[in-house]
Amino acid sequence: MINYIIRRLLLAIPVLLGASFFVFWSIRWVPGDPAVAIAGELATPELIAQVREQLGLDEPVHVQFSMYLFRTFQGDMGKSVKTGVPVSSEIARRLPNTLQLAAASLVLSAIIGIPIGVFSATKPNSWFDGGSMTFALLGVSMPIFWLGLMLMIFFAVLLPKWLDLPGPVLPPTGSGTWKHMVMPTIALAANSMAIQARMTRACMLEVLRQDYIRTARAKGLIERLVIYRHAFRNALIPIVTVIGLQFGTLLGGAVLTETVFAWPGIGRLLVEAIGFRDYPVIQGAILVITVGFVLTNLLVDVLYAYLDPRVHYD
Amino acid sequence: MKQKTRLLIGVLVLLSLVLGACQPATPAPDDTPPPATPVPTDVPEPKTLTIVSGTDVEHFNIRRVTSSPSFSVLEHIYETLFYMDPEGNLEPLLAESIEAGEEDFSFLIKLRQGVQFTDGTPFNAEAVKINLDWILETEPAPVFAFLINRIEEVLIVDEYTVQLNLGSDFAPLAAHLSHGAIAMISPKALEQGEEWLNGNAVGTGPYVLENWQPDEAVTLARNPDYWGDAPAIDTVIFKVVKEDGARIVEIEAGTADVAVRIPPAEAGRLAANPNIDIIETPGLRTIYIFFNVTEEPFTDVRVRQAVNYAVDVEAIVRDLFEGAARVSDAPIAPAVFGYSAQPAYARDVEKAKALLADAGIPAGTTVVLYHPTGRYIQDALVADAVRAQIREIGLNVELRTLEWPQYVPKVRETKPDNEIQFAMLGWGTVTMDADYGLFALFHSSEHPPGFNGAFYDNPEVDRLLDEARVVLDPEARRQLYAEAIEIIWEDAPWLFLYSELQLTAVRSNVEGFIVHPDESLIATFADKR
Numbered sequence: 001m002i003n004y005i006i007r008r009l010l011l012a013i014p015v016l017l018g019a020s021f022f023v024f025w026s027i028r029w030v031p032g033d034p035a036v037a038i039a040g041e042l043a044t045p046e047l048i049a050q051v052r053e054q055l056g057l058d059e060p061v062h063v064q065f066s067m068y069l070f071r072t073f074q075g076d077m078g079k080s081v082k083t084g085v086p087v088s089s090e091i092a093r094r095l096p097n098t099l100q101l102a103a104a105s106l107v108l109s110a111i112i113g114i115p116i117g118v119f120s121a122t123k124p125n126s127w128f129d130g131g132s133m134t135f136a137l138l139g140v141s142m143p144i145f146w147l148g149l150m151l152m153i154f155f156a157v158l159l160p161k162w163l164d165l166p167g168p169v170l171p172p173t174g175s176g177t178w179k180h181m182v183m184p185t186i187a188l189a190a191n192s193m194a195i196q197a198r199m200t201r202a203c204m205l206e207v208l209r210q211d212y213i214r215t216a217r218a219k220g221l222i223e224r225l226v227i228y229r230h231a232f233r234n235a236l237i238p239i240v241t242v243i244g245l246q247f248g249t250l251l252g253g254a255v256l257t258e259t260v261f262a263w264p265g266i267g268r269l270l271v272e273a274i275g276f277r278d279y280p281v282i283q284g285a286i287l288v289i290t291v292g293f294v295l296t297n298l299l300v301d302v303l304y305a306y307l308d309p310r311v312h313y314d
Numbered sequence: 315m316k317q318k319t320r321l322l323i324g325v326l327v328l329l330s331l332v333l334g335a336c337q338p339a340t341p342a343p344d345d346t347p348p349p350a351t352p353v354p355t356d357v358p359e360p361k362t363l364t365i366v367s368g369t370d371v372e373h374f375n376i377r378r379v380t381s382s383p384s385f386s387v388l389e390h391i392y393e394t395l396f397y398m399d400p401e402g403n404l405e406p407l408l409a410e411s412i413e414a415g416e417e418d419f420s421f422l423i424k425l426r427q428g429v430q431f432t433d434g435t436p437f438n439a440e441a442v443k444i445n446l447d448w449i450l451e452t453e454p455a456p457v458f459a460f461l462i463n464r465i466e467e468v469l470i471v472d473e474y475t476v477q478l479n480l481g482s483d484f485a486p487l488a489a490h491l492s493h494g495a496i497a498m499i500s501p502k503a504l505e506q507g508e509e510w511l512n513g514n515a516v517g518t519g520p521y522v523l524e525n526w527q528p529d530e531a532v533t534l535a536r537n538p539d540y541w542g543d544a545p546a547i548d549t550v551i552f553k554v555v556k557e558d559g560a561r562i563v564e565i566e567a568g569t570a571d572v573a574v575r576i577p578p579a580e581a582g583r584l585a586a587n588p589n590i591d592i593i594e595t596p597g598l599r600t601i602y603i604f605f606n607v608t609e610e611p612f613t614d615v616r617v618r619q620a621v622n623y624a625v626d627v628e629a630i631v632r633d634l635f636e637g638a639a640r641v642s643d644a645p646i647a648p649a650v651f652g653y654s655a656q657p658a659y660a661r662d663v664e665k666a667k668a669l670l671a672d673a674g675i676p677a678g679t680t681v682v683l684y685h686p687t688g689r690y691i692q693d694a695l696v697a698d699a700v701r702a703q704i705r706e707i708g709l710n711v712e713l714r715t716l717e718w719p720q721y722v723p724k725v726r727e728t729k730p731d732n733e734i735q736f737a738m739l740g741w742g743t744v745t746m747d748a749d750y751g752l753f754a755l756f757h758s759s760e761h762p763p764g765f766n767g768a769f770y771d772n773p774e775v776d777r778l779l780d781e782a783r784v785v786l787d788p789e790a791r792r793q794l795y796a797e798a799i800e801i802i803w804e805d806a807p808w809l810f811l812y813s814e815l816q817l818t819a820v821r822s823n824v825e826g827f828i829v830h831p832d833e834s835l836i837a838t839f840a841d842k843r
Contacts, residue, residue: 031720040380040457045726045763050454083373083528084512090528149559156567168567173366173555175530262555264530272529 001305005298012294019290020072020283024065027274027282033057034081034277055081068283077287078280080273087284090269095288097175098265101257102250104185106243109193114239116193117200121208122227132197139194148187148260155183173262184261188254192246199242203235210234236307244300251292360548361842363824365835366555366570370529373512376497377449377456382742382833385494387532387552389834392497392517395423395442396488400595400830402649402746404488408437408498408518412488414786415477421487425474429541431500433516439470444501446478458495461745462487483784485791489651489747494834520545520838529554546826546841565590565819571842572827574835576817578636584819595816595829596640598647599742600751601690603683603700603809604768606734611675618806620669621736622659624707629661630699631812634692639812644799645752647813649831652748652782652795656803659810666707677708684714684737686721691814697738700809726763736809737767744832748795753779756802768807775801 035051036043043051052058056067071078077087116136120129156168163169174180207213208231216226255267266285273281305311369383376388395409410424429437446468449459464487467479480487490496503516515523520542521534534550553570555561558577564570566587576584576592585592605612605621612618631639640647643655670677681704685697694715701711716724725737743751753760757779760766775798782794803810818829823843828836 032717033723036722038378039454043457047454047457054454080528084509085528093527149557149563152560152563156563156569160567168569171569172563172567173560173569174553260557260560262530262553262557262560264527268529 001302005302008298008301012291012298015294016287016290020069020287021065023283023286024068024279025061027277027279028061030277032277034279037276037278038081072287077284080278080281082273082276082278082281087280090281091266091284091288094264094266094269097263098251098267100181101184101188101254101263101265102247104181105188105250105254106192106247108185108189109196109246110243112189113193113196114200117197117239118204118227118232120197120201121204124205129201133201136194136197139190140198142190143256144187144191144254145256145260147190148183148257151183151187152260173260175263180261180263184254184257184263187260188250188257192243195242195246196239200235200239203238204231207231207235233307237304240300240303240307244296244303248293248296251289251296361546362549362551363547363572363827363837363840363842364551364553364570365572365574365837366553366561366564367574367835368554368556368558368561370554371526371532371552374515374523374526375508375511376494376499376515377452377458377511378508379495380457382744383552386833386835387534388515389494389497389519389836390521390534390550390838391515391519391523392494392499393519394492394494394497395425396492398489398492398746398832400649400828402651402831404492407492409491415479417477417479419480419482419484421478421480422471423476423478425476426541427474429518430539431498431503431516431518432522432537432539433500433502435500435502435516437498437518438473439476440473441498441501442476443468443470444504445498446476446496448504449496456495458493461490461493461750462496483786485783485786486745486747486749489745490750493745521550524549545838547837550837562819565821568821571821571824572835573819574816574829576819578638578817581636581638581817581819589822591820591822593816593818593820593827593829594638595818595831596647596649597742597814597816597833598649598744598746598831599690599740599833600642600645600647600813601639601693601696601738601740601811602642602645603685603736603738603811605736605807605809606732606767606769607771607807608729608769609735611673611679611681612736614673614675615805616669616673617675618809619659620666620673620707621704621709621809622806623662623666623669624709625700625703625809625811626661627811630696634695634699635812635815638815638817639691640815641812642810645755645802645808645810646743646748646799647831650743650746650748650751651788652752652792652799654792654796654799656799659806661703663706670707670709675709678710679708680710680712682712682714682735684716684721684724684734686718686738687715689718689721690738690740693738696811725767726765728762729769732762734767739765739767740814741765742832746832748791749779749783752795752798752802753783756798756807770802770805770807772801772805775805 035048035055035057039047039051056064079086080090116132120132123129152172155170156172159169160167170179170182213226213231216230255271257263258265258268266289269281270285273285367383369381371384371387372379372381374388376392379385379388393408395407397405397407399405408426408429410426412421412423415422425439425442431437446465449456449462450465464480464484465478466481469477471477498518500516503511520537520540522537524535525533531554532552536545536548555564561573562580565573581592584590605618607613627641631637631641643658644653646653683697683701685693687694697713701713704711725734725739741751741755754765756766756770756775758771758776761769778794778798782791785791816829816833820827825841827840830836
């Protein structure tokens with residue numbers, strides 16, 4: 001297993017190099033020039049040329065890429081061309097926010113979504129099953145953007161008005177306290193929760209039809225043990241895969257949620273940087289997101305072995 | 315199984331180490347909003363004013379920023395020699411007066427005494443000379459250096475008087491000195507270099523920089539040693555909330571005191587709320603579509619006039635802006651010195667068709683309209699409305715939509731690469747003087763890469779604009795600009811559209827908050843009941 005993990009970590013190196021290479025070249029193909037964005041719309045062509053020179057953008061792209069790689073290996077991701085702040089500090093400030101939000105929303109969605117899926121599968125076609133799956137369909141279909149604004153209006157405007165409170169129940173935007181996390185977590189969890197509930201239900205239904213479940217029941221095991229020890233554990237592998245993928249995606253930032261709630265995460269940083277053609281920030285953010293994806297996938301693979309004794313990596 | 319558990323824990327630790335190793339560089343600000351109405355006690359509660367804005371500052375180097383949200387923040391920290399008030403009156407600020415010197419083309423500026431930068435450096439003639447020389451000599455030149463590039467020499471007359479020697483008279487000099495980019499920075503801070511200035515600010519203004527979390531908030535604290543009247547608000551927070559709907563919730567919930575760029579469709583509903591006032595500020599930014607007068611079919615003035623008659627700007631303002639814009643009756647906005655109203659090109663499709671027929675333009679001729687998206691309010695929708703209305707007179711319009719970073723170089727391309735037929739732009743006359751608004755856009759010396767994208771070239775207009783630069787008598791200048799505007803209006807090198815109105819929501823317990831026509835937000839004179 002340890003060999004497997006080391007092998008996977010070594011394999012991550014070409015993945016990261018490939019991603020860096022792809023991002024570096026592709027953003028330079030996108031029309032638009034950071035020098036224009038920095039110098040401003042009133043800048044003369046001479047000033048724009050000077051800014052390009054200062055940023056090193058007048059060098060051939062392969063030279064720029066070599067310099068970028070050299071600096072990145074030394075731990076220097078460069079500075080934001082917009083703010084002049086080191087990219088590593090920009091990312092360091094936002095990454096904990098992104099991790100917090102991603103983790104909180106996945107925990108919330110798993111706590112609610114998975115039990116709903118299990119219960120629905122044990123009582124298929126019951127009123128609970130129909131109701132919860134309709135609810136899940138709603139969760140998948142509801143735009144996060146809209147849900148976010150509705151939550152904000154409810155907790156910050158309507159509820160204080162109905163309860164005659166002096167201020168909002170929850171602060172509508174920003175970060176820094178647990179209260180700031182509640183609404184973005186709910187908004188983000190709604191979608192994941194719905195997917196997890198539907199996925200769990202489908203997997204459980206399939207497992208519950210297997211012969212070994214019938215055998216377990218035939219030998220007189222109580223239903224709770226049949227469901228949780230024999231069926232649920234085996235249904236978990238695809239569920240864990242989905243949760244892993246969701247976590248990886250959320251590391252890339254929940255751009256809409258972060259924008260609506262002014263949550264300072266990686267996704268918003270990346271979108272802002274793309275709009276400004278802030279090459280160092282785009283490169284740095286995508287590198288970190290790629291690392292996150294690679295590690296999450298590794299964790300999911302290790303979890304397979306933990307959940308299913310038949311899985312061996314040696 | 316135990317080994318697997320240990321491995322799992324190991325991978326989790328690895329994941330958390332790699333992803334979670336990074337900690338915030340500085341503690342996150344506690345942006346829990348203060349109560350909208352402070353509870354009265356014996357010791358007055360510190361007052362905080364929270365402004366939610368859609369855009370963050372670029373950085374803190376006031377010489378290099380270009381956006382109005384950046385100037386809004388920085389002009390609380392830095393001050394200029396003169397201040398243009400919202401009514402367009404020029405007032406002394408760090409200067410006390412300006413008058414013509416004894417030598418030709420020289421100006422004497424008397425400075426305010428007893429002023430210090432917040433690092434203790436005295437503000438005096440030497441500081442002014444260091445600042446102006448820095449702007450004129452630094453490479454690459456600051457983008458707004460052109461505002462004062464007629465100054466050839468800055469001389470120290472005595473500790474509180476400087477003499478500016480110019481190559482010719484330049485009437486808008488004081489107005490240009492009122493621009494934020496020409497603000498006074500502590501000479502000691504200038505010595506630290508521009509990289510330092512990007513993240514620090516040392517001025518003479520009523521506030522000092524307390525904290526900046528990029529893309530989150532800028533916090534300003536009252537300058538305890540301010541030379542002028544102390545502001546009533548202790549802390550001003552400029553909080554970045556990009557989403558319009560979220561800014562509206564903030565102002566409705568009372569977690570923000572001021573919300574900027576309110577969508578016109580929401581203004582009426584918010585105004586009905588007894589706790590919220592809506593401030594409507596006529597902007598200095600004029601939105602227009604320039605015709606390339608060197609490209610067919612717009613070489614003919616009749617075609618340009620026809621397009622002006624074809625487009626119903628009233629309808630655009632009514633339907634796309636809910637009335638929150640002003641139909642242009644001059645190439646500059648009314649608040650700008652030198653403005654004079656012209657008779658509107660009221661919509662007249664028959665007249666437009668007749669003008670096109672006179673010019674020999676066959677029905678079905680195709681023209682290409684370039685426009686940006688997301689730069690100006692409703693810009694893409696306006697371009698589409700213009701396209702639909704022009705089609706009624708027999709011109710087919712193809713739209714070319716570009717993002718702003720691509721768009722600017724496109725409209726500034728020089729001949730022969732420039733392929734623009736007509737294109738949308740906006741121009742804010744931030745010095746509130748017609749020179750800034752007319753010279754750059756209509757003088758023949760300003761063809762691309764300058765901003766006279768129309769390649770407009772009228773010797774009489776050139777003469778009037780040149781003369782208005784050097785005549786010092788305001789009334790004479792006003793007359794010269796009136797004549798130039800009349801000719802420009804008749805020549806129609808633009809499709810004249812509208813100037814934007816800024817809609818700002820302010821909690822009704824806030825008094826004295828100023829939304830300047832140049833889009834600056836001024837909290838210095840504000841107070842909270």
